[in-house]
Amino acid sequence: MRTTGKFAAAILSAIIMANGLSLPMAYAAPSSSYVNVDEKYDPFAEEEMPAKEADPSKLTFKERLALQKKEEQAAAQKVTIANVLPGHIYIPKKT
Numbered sequence: 001m002r003t004t005g006k007f008a009a010a011i012l013s014a015i016i017m018a019n020g021l022s023l024p025m026a027y028a029a030p031s032s033s034y035v036n037v038d039e040k041y042d043p044f045a046e047e048e049m050p051a052k053e054a055d056p057s058k059l060t061f062k063e064r065l066a067l068q069k070k071e072e073q074a075a076a077q078k079v080t081i082a083n084v085l086p087g088h089i090y091i092p093k094k095t
Contacts, residue, residue, distance in 0.1 A: 039086075 056064060084090045 056067075059067065081090050
């Protein structure tokens with residue numbers, strides 16, 4: 001009975017050791033496809049719901065003025081970032 005237990009322990013140890021040495025490895029395969037990134041992409045823009053563009057001919061004068069004011073404010077808030085090389089990214093502080 002003792003030899004059977006030792007034999008079973010030896011087989012079990014060999015199985016555990018073999019499983020420990022042959023862990024599956026993941027290797028990165030070289031890719032021939034590249035991702036094209038739009039340089040004018042704004043990651044902070046609201047993409048969930050695209051804004052519906054109203055037909056200017058159907059807007060009242062007040063609505064057209066409000067739309068024009070909104071567009072001017074959006075243009076004034078646009079930030080340009082200098083000294084970022086093409087292919088590099090800019091990450092603002094505290095993000």
